[in-house]
Amino acid sequence: MSDNRLDHVVRSVVGAVREAVVEEQVTFEEYRAAIGYMMKIAEAGELPLFIDVFMNSTIVDVINRGSHPEASPSDMEGPYFVEGVPHVDGTIKTMDAYKDDEPLVVRGYVKDVSGTALPDVTLDIWSSTPDGKYGGIHDGIPKDYYRGKIKTDENGYFQVKTTVPVPYQIPHSGPVGAMMDMMGRHTWRPAHVHVKIREDGYRELITQLYFEGDPYVGSDCCEGIVPPEFVFPRRVEDGKRIIETTLKIEPLAEVPEAA
Numbered sequence: 001m002s003d004n005r006l007d008h009v010v011r012s013v014v015g016a017v018r019e020a021v022v023e024e025q026v027t028f029e030e031y032r033a034a035i036g037y038m039m040k041i042a043e044a045g046e047l048p049l050f051i052d053v054f055m056n057s058t059i060v061d062v063i064n065r066g067s068h069p070e071a072s073p074s075d076m077e078g079p080y081f082v083e084g085v086p087h088v089d090g091t092i093k094t095m096d097a098y099k100d101d102e103p104l105v106v107r108g109y110v111k112d113v114s115g116t117a118l119p120d121v122t123l124d125i126w127s128s129t130p131d132g133k134y135g136g137i138h139d140g141i142p143k144d145y146y147r148g149k150i151k152t153d154e155n156g157y158f159q160v161k162t163t164v165p166v167p168y169q170i171p172h173s174g175p176v177g178a179m180m181d182m183m184g185r186h187t188w189r190p191a192h193v194h195v196k197i198r199e200d201g202y203r204e205l206i207t208q209l210y211f212e213g214d215p216y217v218g219s220d221c222c223e224g225i226v227p228p229e230f231v232f233p234r235r236v237e238d239g240k241r242i243i244e245t246t247l248k249i250e251p252l253a254e255v256p257e258a259a
């Protein structure tokens with residue numbers, strides 16, 4: 001067997017596709033149509049979207065299978081992470097136009113896999129506006145709105161205020177959206193809050209926090225992981241929705257060796 005990883009992975013992927021083509025008895029017309037549609041997707045600049053919709057959750061699955069059993073589950077990063085946003089002092093900037101929208105407090109602890117709280121750890125938190133847009137991405141919304149960095153205190157505790165995000169559709173006006181429509185699928189993601197933790201000596205954790213009762217939490221269009229421990233029941237304190245969680249990250253030395 002080849003020790004060239006690229007050759008090995010490509011052989012494996014192509015082999016699986018060939019098996020599917022045989023299994024489904026794909027016709028030459030269907031094969032030609034598939035090539036034509038792939039060209040259309042590429043020409044529309046939607047190849048990253050196409051691959052993300054169908055494969056990102058699988059890559060996340062690979063990460064989770066290789067993670068320490070006590071580590072928090074990883075989830076998709078999605079296309080709307082922005083690097084270099086400022087630290088916030090407990091409150092993420094939200095737009096005045098939405099000032100009456102339901103506030104959300106995300107709080108909890110960052111711990112290692114043995115349960116030790118970790119002080120001075122930076123979390124990136126980002127989520128949609130109350131109409132499903134992202135700061136720094138859509139409609140000229142500044143990049144420091146609906147996203148920010150926050151640090152855990154000396155007890156490993158963090159707390160940040162924002163507004164409740166909403167379910168939103170992935171870009172659906174191009175060929176990928178049309179393809180999902182033809183497949184009888186919808187293009188909605190459940191409402192979620194993105195979290196990314198990067199701490200020296202620990203494996204990066206990228207995950208998402210969800211809301212129980214969300215109409216799409218059981219049918220994410222991206223076939224997402226939606227870890228059950230990160231689907232939070234409705235809880236309100238002083239008029240604010242609360243998400244309270246513990247995020248556990250694993251030291252790099254404890255990452256299992258690849259088989």
Ligand SMILES: [Fe+2]
Pocket residue numbers: 078080128192194
């Ligand atoms: Fe998102």
